[in-house]
Amino acid sequence: MPAVPERLLVVDDTPTALEILSRTLTACGYAVTSSASVAEAVRALEAGPFDLVLTDYRMPGASGMDLVRHVRENLPGTGVVMVTGYGSIQGAVSAVKLGADEYLAKPFTDDELEACVRRALEAAAARRAAGRLASAxxxxxxxxxxxxxxxxxxxxxxxxxxxxxxxxxxxxxxxxxxxxxxxxxxxxxxxxxxxxxxxxxxxxxxxxxxxxxxxxxxxxxxxxxxxxxxxxxxxxxxxxxxxxxxxxxxxxxxxxxxxxxxxxxxxxxxxxxxxxxxxxxxxxxxxxxxxxxxxxxxxxxxxxxxxxxxxxxPLRDRGDDIFELAGHFLRQYAREHGREPPRLTRRALAALRRHVWPGNVRELANLVQRLVVMTEEPEIDAADLPSLLRFAAASGRGAARTLAEVEAEHVLAVLAGAGGNRTRAAEILGIDRKTLGQKLRRIQGGPDHG
Ligand SMILES: Nc1ncnc2c1ncn2[C@@H]1O[C@H](COP(=O)(O)OP(=O)(O)OP(=O)(O)O)[C@@H](O)[C@H]1O
Ligand SMILES: [Mg+2]
Missing domain, CATH: 3.40.50.300 (P-loop containing nucleotide triphosphate hydrolases)
Incomplete structure (x- = not known):
């Protein structure tokens, strides 16, 4: 299904900030228009419908707060995200009180920006739906x-x-x-x-x-x-x-x-x-x-x-949900990167199913995102997965394995046996929790990522 990109209006008086925001959001697959002031933003909003307005808080002249008020009074179906500077949590609270869907406190990462925009878009969509139908x-x-x-x-x-x-x-x-x-x-x-x-x-x-x-x-x-x-x-x-x-x-x-x-x-x-x-x-x-x-x-x-x-x-207790979730995230991230969703081979799916997922759905989402970004192939096989999951997929127990591989497998087996509980797994392995964390990070990183 060809997705129509959602339309975002980004408002910030600092040209570099405006440029970075719009570049990041464009890369996420949104159609971005930028405005350098509230006055310009109001004109843009008159010219065309937008799904979401993302505005800076402090700007000379009319502030982000005025814009939130304007959008809420005139465009109930449009989402609003308020970006606030360091230490102005009160500004964020007031913005939410005025009807902003989300606030984002500086400094933030690209991922936080993206997640925040997505949530605000969902909130706005929910509001439109609630307006159209009885909420039930x-x-x-x-x-x-x-x-x-x-x-x-x-x-x-x-x-x-x-x-x-x-x-x-x-x-x-x-x-x-x-x-x-x-x-x-x-x-x-x-x-x-x-x-x-x-x-x-x-x-x-x-x-x-x-x-x-x-x-x-x-x-x-x-x-x-x-x-x-x-x-x-x-x-x-x-x-x-x-x-x-x-x-x-x-x-x-x-x-x-x-x-x-x-x-x-x-x-x-x-x-x-x-x-x-x-x-x-x-x-x-x-x-x-x-x-x-x-x-x-x-x-x-x-x-x-x-x-x-x-x-x-926990995800490991949800049976085949893992396949449904993997498909969901493959489609989501593929859409954001403007490509066809890749397919997972049977072996890759089996590896996902066997992994213990200590980070649960978030870990799966992050993994799928990485796969969508890093491979251009239409198909993802078990060999394309990070080593943590490849071990889960390995069926033969060949003798030609490195000590690191044997250790990784043992660590993962113990962690699985402990139901993903790192404290218990560390106890069983006779190491402290921090060392276990280091080992897991190394295993999870795999050869491709150092
Ligand atoms: N059943 C699900 N279907 C689709 N997406 C999901 C599902 N469960 C979790 N997610 C996604 O996984 C990510 C993590 O979910 P969420 O932030 O709600 O977890 P959490 O339990 O609050 O985690 P934490 O304890 O780390 O705060 C989010 O991006 C969320 O949208
Ligand atoms: Mg949480």
């Missing part, structure tokens, strides 16, 4: 690939979660799709038209936690020159996604618990609490129950977050 008609598993029994169960839970406003706790190993599931719940529920605000709570320094989450009023502390919203206010009416909750500092746990119990928040320096209507979805790849046992996570907060539990199975 759109399936809740949009974007989630895989029909295994394990994933069918997950879909059913996502569907149930989307129909309620109960607090949801999503668990699963790294890269299993926890954030994807959280977005699916938000965008197929009654809150789809409001904000989905994602916060990595483990990354917020404890002293800033309160003002970041709940905002502050002017004069609350030195430097509080104006009243600023926090993540809770930004997500009002929508969903607050608390990622990596297992890493939340203790003081923050107490404050979050209070906000969830009372359904209201007090801005730092404010005398009165205000009501917020926020649906909370949290995620972690840690075992919260264990953390509770160790006293590292509050038990009362655990029960409050864990009302509806969704556990994402």
């Amino acid at each position: 008609v759109v399936g809740p598993s949009r974007g989630i690939v895989g029909g295994s029994a394990a994933m069918r169960a997950v879909r059913a839970l996502i569907e149930r979660a989307a129909r309620s406003t109960a607090t949801v706790l999503i668990t699963g190993e790294s890269g299993t799709g926890k954030e994807l599931a959280a977005r699916a719940i938000h965008y197929s529920g009654a809150r789809a038209a409001a904000a989905f605000v994602a916060v990595n709570v483990a990354a917020i320094p404890e002293p800033l936690a309160e003002s970041e989450l709940f905002g502050y009023v002017r004069g609350a502390f030195t430097g509080a020159l104006e009243t600023r919203a926090g993540f809770f206010q930004a997500a009002d009416g929508g969903t607050l996604f608390l990622d990596e909750v297992g890493g939340m500092p203790p003081g923050m746990q107490a404050k979050l618990l209070r906000a969830l119990q009372d359904r209201e928040v007090t801005m730092v320096g404010a005398r009165r609490a205000t009501r917020v209507d926020v649906r909370v979805i949290s995620a972690t790849n840690q075992d919260l129950a264990t953390l509770v046992g160790r006293g590292a996570f509050r038990e009362d907060l655990y029960y409050r977050l864990n009302v509806l539990a969704i556990e994402l199975p």
Whole structure:
């Protein structure tokens, strides 16, 4: 199916930044128009439809914020990404509050840019769909690939979660799709038209936690020159996604618990609490129950977050989903690189099926992307895979193997036996976790990549 490239409008007053952004996004397969100011952008928006506007925050004259407001008021179906400078997270929060679909904090990598644009495009598409249909008609598993029994169960839970406003706790190993599931719940529920605000709570320094989450009023502390919203206010009416909750500092746990119990928040320096209507979805790849046992996570907060539990199975437990997912990513990345999707041979597929995938779906996506970029052949065979997977494919146990190959195979076998658990595998191998990580990186790198 010939895909029509999505149309992006990129706005930045710095010519080099504008040039780099538009070159990167063009390389991703988008049709990019660039504007050096908000005024120019508004004219461009009048001239033609765009799927997405990506704008810098600080610009002379009208700011990125004005542009967000303009787009939201006039073009509800167009996605908006706000790019903010280092340290202006509050600007990002305000932008989301005004209706930006995503924000991107500088500095960012090409991959982060691309992922952010893709998510914003999906959010805008979901909004258009929600406008066209009663939201229930759109399936809740949009974007989630895989029909295994394990994933069918997950879909059913996502569907149930989307129909309620109960607090949801999503668990699963790294890269299993926890954030994807959280977005699916938000965008197929009654809150789809409001904000989905994602916060990595483990990354917020404890002293800033309160003002970041709940905002502050002017004069609350030195430097509080104006009243600023926090993540809770930004997500009002929508969903607050608390990622990596297992890493939340203790003081923050107490404050979050209070906000969830009372359904209201007090801005730092404010005398009165205000009501917020926020649906909370949290995620972690840690075992919260264990953390509770160790006293590292509050038990009362655990029960409050864990009302509806969704556990994402590791990729190695999803059977043939791996083929469906590989096909999905092959098509996606091939489209982005303007080529026909390559085919995987039977041997290559077998190797994928046998690999343990400690990085789960993200590892698979990264691998497929690399294959699409690095090979021009229409067909990918087991020999084209990194050595980590080639070992999984090797059937004969020839004697002419190097020590490194034997070691790699043993390390992988132990890791597989430990269900992908690196700590356990390191214990069995009698090495520390860091050494195991180094070995895996070397194995995964393969001969082609050093
Ligand atoms: N079932 C799926 N179908 C399609 N894409 C998926 C699926 N699961 C995950 N992905 C993709 O894999 C990548 C990783 O997913 P996501 O970020 O949601 O994982 P995560 O569980 O939040 O990982 P982490 O614990 O590392 O934060 C994303 O690009 C996501 O779109
Ligand atoms: Mg995540």
